[in-house]
Amino acid sequence: MHQLYPLKFKTILKERIWGGEKLKTVLSKQGKNNAYGESWELSAVEGDISVVSNGFLKGNNLQEIVEIYMGDIVGDKVFEKFGDEFPLLIKFIDANDDLSIQVHPDDKLARERHNSYGKTEMWYVMDANPGASLISGFSKPVTKEEYLNSVTNKTLKDILYRQPVVAGDTFFIPAGRVHAIGSGILLAEIQQTSDITYRIYDWDRVDDKGNPRELHTELAVDAIDYTFHADVKTAYTSKENAAVNLAKCDYFTTNKIQINKPLDRDYIELDSFVIYICCNGKFDLIYNETEKIEVTKGETVLLPNVLKNIRLVPSVEAEILEVYI
Secondary structure, three states, rough: OOOOOOOEEOOOEOOOOOOOOOHOOOOOOOOOOOEEEEEEEEEHHHHEEOOEEEOOOOOOOOHHHHHHHHHHHHHHHHHHHOOOOOEEEEEEEEEEOOOEEOOOOOOHHHHHHOOOOOOEEEEEEEOOOOOOEEEEEEEOOOOHHHHHHHHHOOHHHEEEEEEEEOOOOOEEEEEOOOOOOOOOOOEEEEOOOOOOOEEOOOOOOOOOOOOOOOHHHHHHHOOOOOOOOOEEEOOOOEEEEOEEEEEEEEOEEEEEEOOOOEEEEEEEOOOOOOEEEEEEEEEEEEEOOOOEEEEOOOEEEOOOOOOEEEEEEEOOOEEEEEEEE
8 A cells, every 4th residue: 555645735726806916926826817815725625625736646635535544644533523524724815905804603603503613713924015914803892782883883993903914923813703814915824624704894895796795794793702802913933943833722733933954843742634834935845764745835735644753854944834733
């Protein structure tokens, strides 16, 4: 039987009303159209299941390989909990215009309403135009009534917490937090496998037929966490040639690895797959001691659970997000 190896997948590009050209110009994504908003790198969302693009498993989709290899791919604990549904969705997002203000339900609400997982996520800003900002939560404690009044009066933006951003900024967005990515931002998004979004406000935009996009005002009310959170940006200090933690929750752990020389990673204690997202530069991923695969800026790789000792060798300085459960 063939041995498992680091897996790459075909990109799934999504056209969005607010999309731009950075997925193509900055991350070298190949698409027929000019403006794309999202590039789904690793997805188990129904209708958009990622397909392997390298090695002997090429052409098989993520669900099929998890079904066959089970814990060897995802880890025994992960397989026990999620079965053949891969638990994370990895995307790059290019906001050429402001995204709608939205919120995602938690596991309990999503299960009751949609028979789905909720959506806790995080953002890692890869590129930001001067003056770019995003929204995360409220600017003060808000009651449900105050919130509803602000939606009715179209003053919602006055009570939201807007944060200026630069490349390297990180935001953890738990289910229930109102949020929006602002224009001029390119980021990596790591989230639970769920495509449930409640759109609260869309800046009075209309599509090419003159119709506004659907809002989910009623659904959103019970999904929102109205608490004020002062520190919405993750505080961390980058270190060279070491893993620095950016996020740790029940759904995923994300570390940032910045390397200018080879770095060994040992996953013996870990019962999980590992995902590498190359945000800058390029590196060789050495596995089984001598085999290697090149990973360049904008690429995402899934490391099966059975591969435990890895060496990351940068060809130029590389900036990598390392994700596991």
